[in-house]
Amino acid sequence: MKHLAVFLPSLGGGGAEKVMLTLVEHFTARGVRCDLVVAINGGQLTDQVPPGVRLIEFGKRKTIHAVAALANYLRRDKPDALLATVFSANTCALLASALAPGKRRTVVCESSLSEMAYGDDVSVRVQVNRMLASALYRKAHKIVAISKGVRESILRTYSVRESDVRIIYNPICSARNLGNGVHKRRDNLLVACGRLEPPKDYPTMLRAFARVLQQHDARLRILGQGSLREVLEQQCADLGITDRVIFEGFVRDPGRRMCEATVFLHTASFEGFGLVLAEALANGCPVVATDCPGGVREVLDGGKYGILVPVGDDAALANAILSVLRKEVKVSDPSEHLHKFDTECVAEQYMEVLFQ
Template sequence: MRLTLIIYSLSYGGAERVISIMANYWAARGWQVSLLTFEAPKKAQFDLDPRVSYIPLNIAKDSNNTILGIWNNFQRIQILRDAINNSHPDAVISFMSTTNILTLLATRGLKIPVIVSERNDPAEKSLGRNWRQLRQWTYPFAARIVFQTKRAKNYFPSQVQASGCIIPNMVLLPPIAKESSPKLLKERSLIAMGRLVRAKGFDLLLQAFAQLKDCYPEWTLTILGEGSLRSDLELLRNQLGLSDRVYLLGAVSNPYEFLKQADIFIMSSRFEGFPNALCEAMACGLPVISTDCPNGPREIIRDGIDGILVPNENVSALAAAIKRLISDEEERQRLAARAPEVTERFNLEKIMGMWEELLTQVITNIHQTEITKNDIVNYRI
């Protein structure tokens, strides 16, 4: 099997992590895997199997006006089309909305089945009017469209839904440490993880933690991740009197080392796709609290069994849930004992089996279509 996988970049992020896992999995199976990115050559955030052909296309240019934007996208499409042709794939898989659109345009007429995947909440992730119209026009060209949740699929019109299927993210077992890790967190530690952007709701988390700081002075909060709102969050932290209680450590190479030393994991997102960070925390046996935001957490957490869901964007409810677990060690242990079951429900073999079944379907369908067309031509001759 020859596959070409396409994503904008391999920087820190959930979609990037998933596509890296997929590429490595299939390369280990002996498949010929090419991974194309729009960004210029740089070290990938996630390790790739040396058998994966990683090809950065260097087509991620900024456009200062509409005319330049059209020209840049025309060039992107041509370069991307050539790269796909040169990789000779049996099928193409593309991640993320704008990358999906350009991939579908680049493959028109190539007779290669293209699977595109939405990785965010489409109701919340704004594309802008022009890109939304292009998505509506191009998505029917896809052989299949992969969504992570039923809610994300239902956002789209019936024509798109008819080609859609739901495949959640895989959850990997945490790596086994070869030696004991140094102490990275203080005793009694809350932890959160994600890009420092509005969608992740870390401002809500800081406000919730501020309500508890005087009652539980021994507890601290550590946030892993980097992003555009770092300075805003640091300012808010200081304004709330949390400068010595909240640590923004940036992106880390091995978050599992931190997760295994924490006491409680908190996800405060306003919206999600299918949050890897939540799954990873549960895989490490952490009791988890999450906002019941659109998409993701409700499909992962069994409320009251292996985690706690709280109303979305409700600071008081989030603070109350944190207080509940801080003050009840027995409940923390009960939730933590069931949390690792997430690795059984979304294990790697099961999820990759769903992808492989989908690939078999689209490749078989395109071959049958070609045979039918040839039969019609021969009949007419």
């Protein structure tokens, strides 16, 4: 029996964590023995670990503090393959593998645009970190990029061979994360889902929504939590739209809201993939999204399956929303397109890179 270890920073409610939980469930069904190893205890998804998967928690405060514990685990349990995702977990996994050499394959999944982590900072510290990350990434047996945009970013940022980077799209998460499609769609309901952090650019969404309300009645539900909630709530008050916006916080089943929505909104300034976009399409919800660097354009096939607008342009975003609310646009049926995000298909590709 093949033995796989999947290493994560924690089991928080992010897209990367949902993807790994979906994959280990399918790996286990294929007869793979799976350990889910996390650096930081707890998280909203802890109770979502699939049956048959062993959860190992190191109880660290930061992911990088788990290097020694992970190396000890690798020496003791000797998994055939180690899969990590999210940059902090990737570097930790590669360091631990170097400290505990063996026959295992070490695969890291990059889920964001690499250069965005460094920005325009040219300080010595940042450049040293970049060189160290490049050296570590070259030690991986394979680097998985979750979109073409992420692959291009990896190749621009790190000194790795093109043949070492393989694109594997994220899977649309299992039924426990998606609605069952029987909920009645509500008129004039807009839904957004994502962390309340700067890269998601909610200020532009709120400005656009205020414009929409000048011409059309609507409500906006925002699913997710983050450091900007109070700032965004104050922006709603300043725009006079507080009574039309609901911040729901973390929602375990966003698919249900997508099934009810008239429009799904996504205003990120950059996005590695955009799992929520694929989930919205799977739930039959029309999508309006920013044409940002990363994977959004791939998920929506260049705008064939959703409306793309420029990043930060609240006027263009408002016009796109109004065109959907007024039923002035019609997008193609995404059913065939969504096959590339099918969990079985994605799991098979991961099995290839993990176990050859």
